[in-house]
Ligand code: SF4
């Protein structure tokens with residue numbers, strides 16, 4: 128009998144095949160698609176429901192993390208920022224959030240208050256309302272700590288959809304890669320160092336101006352959370368029928384993160400970011416968008432590659448390596464665990 | 469097999485050493501070699517120091533390359549030019565480190 | 567006459583800043599240097615092809631980490647078509663006999679705390695034990711299985727909780743000194759025992775070249791050689807006439823090793839060379855070798871998918887049986903006669919490990935067997951040849967595509 132394993136939740140290909148088997152295959156076409164909008168027919172960061180003028184953008188996500196307090200943030204901040212970012216990545220302006228909190232019996236009131244406080248303060252700063260919610264308690268041992276589910280609602284005049292990546296588009300990343308994943312990995316492995324801080328934060332200050340001015344030129348946007356940019360790029364290439372070429376030498380990865388990954392035997396391209404955007408931008412506007420991102424305070428933003436016409440069946444995402452070789456960048460698979468060899 | 473990571477020894481405490489893997493990433497490791505001193509560069513595998521890195525030998529390998537180029541230069545004259553650009557590159561790399 | 571500038575002088579002139587960690591990454595991953603070396607490789611290949619009529623050069627890398635470097639940096643994609651790299655029996659995980667995994671799963675299900683490394687944690691056994699094929703299955707059913715980065719972490723953790731615990735101790739000469747040193751220094755708490763599955767690499771290398779036969783050169787394992795000394799590979803050039811280079815793990819290390827093998831082929835004089843001279847010597851790590859000899863006996867031992875190889879395994883020596891999980895929990899290891907082929911039907915790991923088949927030759931590759939749902943052992947370790955090919959595509963020459 129097959130059972131659910133941690134790999135099913137790690138955001139790689141096991142997660143997507145589970146979702147396909149468990150949910151997508153059970154849905155008749157009409158339940159998946161929203162006429163004139165975006166439903167589960169093309170799974171994206173959020174869904175878009177067409178209204179008279181534009182769209183209502185909506186998303187839902189469940190958040191767990193261990194430890195719940197980590198350098199740079201906590202579960203509450205993660206839940207608030209994650210949901211806000213999902214709305215933004217579809218081109219939406221976040222308006223309101225609903226939450227459902229499940230707590231394990233015995234959790235200290237102090238921990239729970241700090242988590243909720245943190246969630247509320249992020250929403251407050253971003254002028255997003257909290258318009259509904261629920262709280263449940265599970266008997267001790269039936270849940271590890273706290274689980275928060277947040278649903279978000281936003282509005283958009285036009286939406287940015289993953290499957291619209293076009294040959295020629297430049298791939299831009301807004302900041303250093305893998306910071307959240309590295310912070311969590313370091314915390315889990317008992318490594319105490321000021322070098323590792325999660326990048327968890329809402330991307331409102333970056334995305335709202337970009338959506339305002341470049342909605343037509345940004346063909347796709349994604350925050351590469353679980354599964355890292357390896358997963359995000361593979362999803363794009365698959366959804367848009369393009370081939371994406373990435374230059375390893377252009378990837379912004381901080382030295383300590385590289386070191387940690389080498390030590391633990393994990394690939395930084397599979398590590399989550401929680402405050403970084405990945406964009407596909409039309410080539411004639413790429414430089415302009417890039418300098419705008421720099422002006423908005425995202426100084427590490429860089430062009431890391433481009434989309435091309437798919438000419439061969441081998442590989443959707445190809446990485447040009449440091450030494451001038453090439454390899455296929457596969458979507459991540461399996462649980463991330465440290466290795467010795 | 470056997471992923472090895474390079475580190476620098478910060479302290480030695482009996483059979484354990486505290487090793488810095490760069491960028492503030494430190495961990496302790498068993499001392500698996502005859503002796504280590506503070507400041508030594510070492511190779512750590514799964515929590516044990518298996519070897520030291522030798523500064524003297526560090527660039528030795530490029531001498532092998534040099535020999536290879538010389539041999540090729542004897543067979544094919546154009547091989548010599550590779551060496552010229554390699555020399556420049558090495559120099560840049562080494563002097564560029566701060 | 568061309569001479570290289572004295573790098574050491576430059577290092578000194580830069581001041582005492584010469585940080586070898588930094589220098590390694592800078593020098594040994596440099597694109598411009600790499601492209602020069604690749605040109606040298608092409609020249610040698612031309613010489614071999616046109617003057618010596620060589621049709622194919624097949625270089626075996628014993629070590630899974632070399633396979634990782636090769637695929638991670640796309641080295642196959644920059645080599646001339648006649649120069650091929652094949653994987654060897656280099657990963658302690660894939661060669662760990664199924665029996666040890668089954669024993670570990672059984673002990674975990676009986677309520678013991680089980681420790682191991684991330685790679686061995688996912689390793690599947692041939693037989694199910696209590697519905698579980700691997701330690702990760704056992705954890706799903708509620709067993710206490712803990713993934714650690716080092717033996718030291720397990721030693722400390724076990725000392726804290728005092729529950730009966732077992733470490734699934736896989737590894738080659740590089741990994742085993744950590745067990746030996748902890749035992750010799752009396753760091754291991756009473757409640758922690760080991761399933762000792764350690765193996766020695768030179769006997770397996772001999773076995774591989776005897777069976778496969780046709781390799782033109784060998785890239786020998788760098789970190790194993792830090793312990794054993796490069797000298798243990800001397801038999802390759804001397805008895806089999808195979809050019810052998812002990813190499814490091816950066817992309818330039820591997821490219822230089824390939825260059826040196828081609829150079830030897832041109833000269834027609836097979837030798838043992840140490841490319842990884844910055845940390846490997848001919849004689850190796852005396853201290854670690856002494857520890858290994860003190861704590862372990864060398865015995866004939868089974869390799870998964872291959873069978874028994876003489877003098878290729880470590881067991882805890884008699885007077886240390888209080889650390890031996892098999893002795894403490896009354897488990898008897900199968901003898902040579904009782905040993906059964908321990909691969910599932912269809913899995914070709916035995917051949918993949920010996921470099922006689924490519925992962926893509928296996929019918930199950932990326933169908934029944936994927937990194938998320940490994941069927942055979944070579945799909946488990948991140949370093950397993952099948953897993954590496956699955957994740958990074960050791961497939962066709964990608965350079966033309968890009
Ligand atoms: S693909 Fe799987 S089954 Fe086939 S040889 Fe590799 S590990 Fe074995």
Ligand code: SF4
Pocket residue numbers: 629630633653654655656657658659660661915918919943944945946947949950951952
């Ligand atoms: S898993 Fe891969 S590296 Fe390990 S022994 Fe098998 S082929 Fe070699």
